[in-house]
Amino acid sequence: MALNRISARKTRPGVAVSSVGRGASLAVKNVCVEYDTARSGVQAALKDINLTVDSGEFICVVGTSGCGKTTLLKAIDGLVPITSGSIELDGKRITKPDRTRSVVFQSASLLPWRSVVDNVTFGLEMHGRHKSPEARQHVLDLIELVGLGGFEKSFPGELSGGMQQRVNLARALAVDPELLLLDEPFAALDAQTREIMQSELVKIWEATHKTALFITHQIDEAIYLADRVVVMTARPGRIRDVITVEIPRPRPLQVKRDPQFVKYVDEVWNLIEEEGRQAARRERGVVQG
Amino acid sequence: MTDVDARMGVGEDLASSTSEPGQKAAPPRRRRNRLLSRSWMSLVGLLSVVVFLGLWEWAADTNVINPLFTSSPSRIVKELGNLVSTGQLWPNIWISGQEFLIGFGIAIVVAIPLGILIGWYRPVEAVFSPFVSFLNSVPRIALLPLLIIWVGIGIQLKISVVFLSAVVAILINTIAGIKALDPQLLTMARSFEASDFKIFRRIALPGSVPYILSGIRLGLGHALIGVVVGELYAANSGIGHLISVAGNTFQTDLVFAGVVIIAVFGLIFTWVLTRIERHFQSWRQS
Numbered sequence: 001m002a003l004n005r006i007s008a009r010k011t012r013p014g015v016a017v018s019s020v021g022r023g024a025s026l027a028v029k030n031v032c033v034e035y036d037t038a039r040s041g042v043q044a045a046l047k048d049i050n051l052t053v054d055s056g057e058f059i060c061v062v063g064t065s066g067c068g069k070t071t072l073l074k075a076i077d078g079l080v081p082i083t084s085g086s087i088e089l090d091g092k093r094i095t096k097p098d099r100t101r102s103v104v105f106q107s108a109s110l111l112p113w114r115s116v117v118d119n120v121t122f123g124l125e126m127h128g129r130h131k132s133p134e135a136r137q138h139v140l141d142l143i144e145l146v147g148l149g150g151f152e153k154s155f156p157g158e159l160s161g162g163m164q165q166r167v168n169l170a171r172a173l174a175v176d177p178e179l180l181l182l183d184e185p186f187a188a189l190d191a192q193t194r195e196i197m198q199s200e201l202v203k204i205w206e207a208t209h210k211t212a213l214f215i216t217h218q219i220d221e222a223i224y225l226a227d228r229v230v231v232m233t234a235r236p237g238r239i240r241d242v243i244t245v246e247i248p249r250p251r252p253l254q255v256k257r258d259p260q261f262v263k264y265v266d267e268v269w270n271l272i273e274e275e276g277r278q279a280a281r282r283e284r285g286v287v288q289g
Numbered sequence: 290m291t292d293v294d295a296r297m298g299v300g301e302d303l304a305s306s307t308s309e310p311g312q313k314a315a316p317p318r319r320r321r322n323r324l325l326s327r328s329w330m331s332l333v334g335l336l337s338v339v340v341f342l343g344l345w346e347w348a349a350d351t352n353v354i355n356p357l358f359t360s361s362p363s364r365i366v367k368e369l370g371n372l373v374s375t376g377q378l379w380p381n382i383w384i385s386g387q388e389f390l391i392g393f394g395i396a397i398v399v400a401i402p403l404g405i406l407i408g409w410y411r412p413v414e415a416v417f418s419p420f421v422s423f424l425n426s427v428p429r430i431a432l433l434p435l436l437i438i439w440v441g442i443g444i445q446l447k448i449s450v451v452f453l454s455a456v457v458a459i460l461i462n463t464i465a466g467i468k469a470l471d472p473q474l475l476t477m478a479r480s481f482e483a484s485d486f487k488i489f490r491r492i493a494l495p496g497s498v499p500y501i502l503s504g505i506r507l508g509l510g511h512a513l514i515g516v517v518v519g520e521l522y523a524a525n526s527g528i529g530h531l532i533s534v535a536g537n538t539f540q541t542d543l544v545f546a547g548v549v550i551i552a553v554f555g556l557i558f559t560w561v562l563t564r565i566e567r568h569f570q571s572w573r574q575s
Binding site: 077079096097098099102103105107109111112113114115122123125126127155157175 | 471473474476477478479480481482483487491492495496498569572573
């Protein structure tokens with residue numbers, strides 16, 4: 001599958017958050033993931049996935065639910081073992097979670113008994129590098145960056161859903177990963193909050209130079225955020241197509257009403273709709289057969 | 290209790306802020322009302338106790354009821370004074386306290402790690418769960434004769450009874466606490482390369498603290514029963530023994546004095562537990 005590459009972007013404006021490593025490049029080669037289920041035997045969740053992501057690129061993966069996009073993200077993090085193929089980050093093979101990647105989870109997954117600061121510090125703490133004054137300052141800077149200044153001492157139970165996801169994001173950024181993996185982080189938010197979070201995420205991404213892989217089922221979200229959109233099909237999960245979004249950055253939220261933007265949405269929608277209908281036909285066939 | 294009060298308070302605030310937005314003087318008065326109602330509750334409680342004790346005293350003094358059977362508050366106080374002056378009080382409390390603290394302490398130290406292991410590892414659960422269910426369904430008191438054969442009637446007997454009484458409640462609650470952990474949190478921790486030990490320490494343990502504490506609270510009641518029943522059954526000292534001897538020799542006042550001592554015991558430990566719970570749950574309050 002020929003993958004489009006995007007030309008190097010202009011340098012992004014520097015922000016007062018120390019980010020040592022630039023984003024890493026990711027290479028997913030012929031990856032298959034199979035589950036051994038009790039009911040229906042071995043099921044392929046992912047089949048022949050090939051994908052390369054350039055350093056500093058923002059990739060979105062869209063697809064209907066159950067198409068294996070979260071499995072792909074977990075495999076890249078190392079949480080799910082792959083059956084065959086290889087996943088490499090800057091040429092180094094991935095087998096288990098390590099500090100080069102961190103995940104922003106779909107549910108905020110915060111420890112309710114820890115304050116915002118202590119939740120953001122969690123990843124650093126697991127790596128045993130949370131005690132230095134620099135680390136502490138880094139955490140405070142990130143809390144400021146995600147717009148939670150003043151809430152450092154608050155507990156998750158006191159925060160709104162959007163604010164909890166900001167903590168979730170700051171926690172993932174705190175370990176200074178080379179690849180940021182985001183698993184539908186805004187899916188549970190209301191429409192307005194989601195839009196605001198989208199535009200802020202782009203700003204944060206531009207400030208930190210991370211490579212980002214963002215899973216979503218929302219087409220407009222994918223196109224707004226991504227340099228390239230990966231469209232997946234279900235059962236088994238495969239890559240249907242990869243679309244390069246040539247909308248210049250910075251992208252104000254109004255860009256979503258732009259005819260060019262709408263054209264991209266239609267393009268992705270058609271791919272997904274076709275896939276949805278095919279899947280429905282397949283299922284009918286299975287039922288009849 | 291405090292949770293309910295706090296929630297009621299919030300409800301009041303909401304209700305009045307929507308219905309009468311213009312009234313600036315309302316908040317302080319409302320707060321005073323709430324405080325008043327709270328102290329009013331304890332005042333009524335105190336009063337009802339005083340009235341009850343007064344009635345009891347009066348009925349015993351006027352021979353409406355026979356104090357030989359029912360004793361009376363003043364007789365119980367006198368008896369407690371007697372116990373102090375004859376030097377019987379402290380040795381007996383010391384013995385019962387030792388039995389209770391050692392047995393309960395061992396129960397906590399054993400039940401929490403074991404509960405975490407059982408809740409965490411399926412094979413460990415498979416090995417232990419039949420025994421946990423067995424112990425849970427057998428009244429521990431029924432094992433007393435066996436325990437006497439094994440360890441005699443000394444302090445070890447009561448320690449064993451207290452231990453057996455308390456351990457099951459703490460164990461079962463700890464297991465439940467571990468099983469109720471949010472799997473999302475565990476995935477999150479694994480993604481940050483957390484070792485099993487760090488997951489125990491940073492997620493499993495704090496996450497199951499509410500369960501463990503309510504297990505300890507339940508266990509506390511069971512342990513107190515264990516002390517008293519153990520001493521009633523076979524002992525030569527201790528508060529339970531004191532009660533038993535007093536009962537056999539028809540000293541109603543002394544029986545009541547013993548009951549009062551045990552009640553004070555229980556109240557003190559419950560108070561300490563409440564403080565500990567409040568400490569661990571401070572993030573829930575606001």
